Amino acid sequence: MQTSLFDSPPIDRYRFEQEAAAQGFRAVAGIDEAGRGPLAGPVVAAAVILPVGLRINGVNDSKQLSAHQREQLFKQITATALTIGIGRVDAATIDRINILQATRLAMLQAVEALTIQPDRLLIDGISTIDLPVPQLTIKQGDSLSASIAAASIIAKVTRDRLMADYDTQYPLYGFIRHKGYGSQQHLEALRLHGPCPIHRRTFRGVR
Numbered sequence: 512m513q514t515s516l517f518d519s520p521p522i523d524r525y526r527f528e529q530e531a532a533a534q535g536f537r538a539v540a541g542i543d544e545a546g547r548g549p550l551a552g553p554v555v556a557a558a559v560i561l562p563v564g565l566r567i568n569g570v571n572d573s574k575q576l577s578a579h580q581r582e583q584l585f586k587q588i589t590a591t592a593l594t595i596g597i598g599r600v601d602a603a604t605i606d607r608i609n610i611l612q613a614t615r616l617a618m619l620q621a622v623e624a625l626t627i628q629p630d631r632l633l634i635d636g637i638s639t640i641d642l643p644v645p646q647l648t649i650k651q652g653d654s655l656s657a658s659i660a661a662a663s664i665i666a667k668v669t670r671d672r673l674m675a676d677y678d679t680q681y682p683l684y685g686f687i688r689h690k691g692y693g694s695q696q697h698l699e700a701l702r703l704h705g706p707c708p709i710h711r712r713t714f715r716g717v718r
Contacts (some may be wrong), residue, residue, distance in 0.1 A: 541658025549691030556617035596624030
């Protein structure tokens with residue numbers, strides 16, 4: 512296959528994990544969240560520690576994958592990860608402390624739920640969390656680090672399943688289709704019915 516001088520080199524999503532291993536770290540946790548932007552439902556974070564040297568084909572930012580791909584990778588990650596932690600912060604708490612602090616809290620919960628103490632954290636974005644563990648924040652980390660991508664997939668699938676459950680409790684809003692994001696259908700349902708208990712009342716479009 513021909514390439515040009517302008518082709519981007521392939522991304523090695525295991526570079527950060529390999530660098531951490533070379534520095535002596537043995538329990539590197541990737542951390543990411545799902546659900547910062549929706550008008551309803553919780554923000555969910557996941558922390559994932561993969562075995563050193565393990566490579567999972569196709570792991571990537573969950574937003575770049577189809578629902579079917581996410582489900583298949585979810586099964587593979589849960590079967591092979593050394594440990595997985597989940598954090599979840601509900602809409603009422605998001606309204607009380609704001610979405611940034613709620614996201615950091617969910618990430619903290621996710622790390623604390625791990626059954627292996629991590630000695631290095633790789634975090635998607637720019638915000639650290641309140642733990643005395645060496646941390647590296649990585650912009651667009653869910654597309655650059657395999658561990659963060661794995662956490663992205665776990666968080667996204669977990670949250671989507673929660674929103675499917677909420678759809679049965681509050682069927683007027685169509686959560687099964689838009690997962691709480693501000694789609695036209697969702698905004699119209701809010702106009703007709705007002706917010707339900709899982710709506711974030713401080714968010715534009717709800718208040």
